Structure formats: structure tokens, C-alpha cells
Amino acid sequence: MSLAASASLYTPAAFARFLALKMVTAATLPATGEIRILDPAVGDGVLLDALVRSLPEDLWPRVQVFGFDANAEAIRIAASRLHRAYPAVGIHLQQEDFLSHMIAMGGADNLFAGLDPDSAFHFIIANPPHVRMQIMGDEEAQRLAEHFGLTGSVDLYYPFLLGIAEVLAEDGVAGVITANSDLTEVSGRSVREALLTRFRIQQVWDLGDTSLFDAAVVPSVLVAKGRHRQVTAQSLVPAIRYGTIRRTDAVAQVQADDVLSAFDADDDTVVSIADGRRFRVRHGAVDNGGDVQAGWHLQTGADNDRR
Structure with missing residues (x-):
């Protein structure tokens, strides 16, 4: 079963463009070399599409895009979309759960073995899943709990955040869609602590009762940079x-x-x-x-x- 449940598949295109533009505005891109982009729950590729399109076209030959999703059809759709729109961009999409892959590779240091593993990501754009970790099965859930130090019944959104923090460059930019309750309700305590201790959050937009998503979702979106260790x-x-x-x-x-x-x-x-x-x-x-x-x-x- 897919951990991500193809979460990005349901991200409205206008919302994806909004987030992508905010991320690019917040970024300081390297003058030379690769520009590395990750979506850990790629869905149909709408978020990656929006982010690449928001970058100046003369940078596209330097862009390397990585994406994960356990859903084969989602990967097929996303790959077709991105290859067709951006022939100059390196596209690396993998039919696998991001968190399972991260654990199997032993963490961030080996996450992308064979694809420049020493490089963190300049951009991570994500609409992580809000489903209970138990959907993975007992053995995989236990491995995930041990890797991230999780206890109790945990929403998969939380370890996705921890994983994103591990592979985001110190001055990289993450754009993450979340539920309003993660930022405001008691149930979001662990998420808020992770956000404040593992990222430098730049801005948050609470979409409230706008009905931007078709489903009964009350979304927020945030843009953050990687953590500088000396900053509390x-x-x-x-x-x-x-x-x-x-x-x-x-x-x-x-x-x-x-x-x-x-x-x-x-x-x-x-x-x-x-x-x-x-x-x-x-x-x-x-x-x-x-x-x-x-x-x-x-x-x-x-x-x-x-x-």
C-alpha cells in the first residue's frame, strides 16, 4: 500500500503555482552546478511541474528533479508530464515510498546512492499524507519508529517532515502543504515542535474556510529554510x-x-x-x-x- 496515497494528486494547480512562486522568491540558488528538487509524495507531478516552471528557463538544464510514490500509475503520469514539458531537465522518479527508501538506504547520507549522494536538496516541495503509520504494517512501522524515534500512534505526516528536514540543504527551501489543525490544535504538538526545531520557517498562509480543495480539507501552507545549528x-x-x-x-x-x-x-x-x-x-x-x-x-x- 502506498504511504503517500498519491497525496499530490489532489493538489489544485493554482495552489501548486502559489506555493512554487513563494519558494522561488525565498530561495538563494547556487551560481553554478546542479539545482536539486525533491517531491517525496509526487502524485501526478503537479507540484514539481509548478516549481520547475517557476524557475527561469535558462536554469532548466541545471535542474535535477527527484520524486517518490508507491503508486505506479502516479509515477507514470508524473514522468510523462515532466519529460514532455521539460526535456532539458533531469527527471528521476521512483516507484517506492520515500520513507521506506530512506530507511532502507540508512538515512540521508545514502538516500540517493548513485545520484550524487553528498548533495542535499535546494528545493523540497510536498503535500505529505495525513494517514496513520499503521497502514504500513507492523514490521515497516516499527522500522520507521526506530529510525525517527517515534512513539505511540503517529500520523505519517510527522515522519515525512523529519525526513524532509534530513535531506534539505541548510539554505534550501521547503514548501509544505499541511492541515490547519497541525498548526493550531492540540493534536499537532509534535508537528509544531518538529517545524520549529528542524526548519527556519519563513512564512505561513492559513487558507481557513476557502474550500480551495475539493475534499473537506482546511489547508495551510508554509515556506521554510533548512536549519542553522546555532539558531534556537x-x-x-x-x-x-x-x-x-x-x-x-x-x-x-x-x-x-x-x-x-x-x-x-x-x-x-x-x-x-x-x-x-x-x-x-x-x-x-x-x-x-x-x-x-x-x-x-x-x-x-x-x-x-x-x-
Whole structure:
């Protein structure tokens, strides 16, 4: 059974483009050599497609793309899509679960044996699965627990985050789609601690009740850089930019084409989008009360409130 359940297969194309552009904006790319990109749950390749397309075309010959998915049909679709669109790009897609492969290869140092194993990734774009680790079977789940030091009943999203952190370059950029509950609810304690201790988070967007996904999903998306060892997790929290968007009946002040472009509005602005819905956009910083496991709230510069 696929660990990822082809998670990226259900990522809307507009959302993929939004995330990819934010990642490229945050990146400092190497002047020479390969630009290495990974999607650990590749699905139909929509995230990889969006990310490569967001890079300047003259960089494409330097790009090497890696992807994993246990679903053979997903790999076939993604490979066809990427080879057709980017003949100058190196495409390396593997029909295998990312986490299982990582364990089998003995961790990050050997993760891509034969494909320049000493190089970490400049970009990792991912929509990891939110399913219980037990779907792997007892033996594989035990190996995963031992490798990542996991205890109890764990959602696969958590070890995916840990795996991403292991192979992301120190100044590489990760763009990760998550559930709103991972950032705000008690159930997300371990995820929040992993995010703050293993990444330098640059910005978070909480999509709230926008219905951006067809399924009953309340998504958030974040962009983060690799961890510098000398930086403490809590010292970074005030620097994490946090944007939220929520439905409202208030009178619109500006218009936008869609939900994602509405984030361009100023803080505390009511935005009307093309389908007639109205949203209030807020911008501020993450506030967790000084606790790396605590839920994240929006703290605005205007009133220093939690919202």
C-alpha cells in the first residue's frame, strides 16, 4: 500500500503555482552546478511541474528533479508530464515510498546512492499524507519508529517532515502543504515542535474556510529554510510571517481574481473575489506564547492581539 496515497494528486494547480512562486522568491540558488528538487509524495507531478516552471528557463538544464510514490500509475503520469514539458531537465522518479527508501538506504547520507549522494536538496516541495503509520504494517512501522524515534500512534505526516528536514540543504527551501489543525490544535504538538526545531520557517498562509480543495480539507501552507545549528527554535518565532483568510459578510474594500491573490491585500482588508465570496485578510506574525508545542495564533502589529 502506498504511504503517500498519491497525496499530490489532489493538489489544485493554482495552489501548486502559489506555493512554487513563494519558494522561488525565498530561495538563494547556487551560481553554478546542479539545482536539486525533491517531491517525496509526487502524485501526478503537479507540484514539481509548478516549481520547475517557476524557475527561469535558462536554469532548466541545471535542474535535477527527484520524486517518490508507491503508486505506479502516479509515477507514470508524473514522468510523462515532466519529460514532455521539460526535456532539458533531469527527471528521476521512483516507484517506492520515500520513507521506506530512506530507511532502507540508512538515512540521508545514502538516500540517493548513485545520484550524487553528498548533495542535499535546494528545493523540497510536498503535500505529505495525513494517514496513520499503521497502514504500513507492523514490521515497516516499527522500522520507521526506530529510525525517527517515534512513539505511540503517529500520523505519517510527522515522519515525512523529519525526513524532509534530513535531506534539505541548510539554505534550501521547503514548501509544505499541511492541515490547519497541525498548526493550531492540540493534536499537532509534535508537528509544531518538529517545524520549529528542524526548519527556519519563513512564512505561513492559513487558507481557513476557502474550500480551495475539493475534499473537506482546511489547508495551510508554509515556506521554510533548512536549519542553522546555532539558531534556537524559539528565537525565530517572532520572525515567522503569518497570513490568514476567512469568509466574512462585511462590505468589500478591494477586489481580487481568486482566494490566493487576495493575500496580496493589506492587513485587515475585506476582499471580494470573482465568484462573489468575500474574505477578510490578516497579516502578522506567529505567536505561540513561548512554547514550541503550543498552537500558533496570529499576532498583528496593529493591536498586538491574538486572533
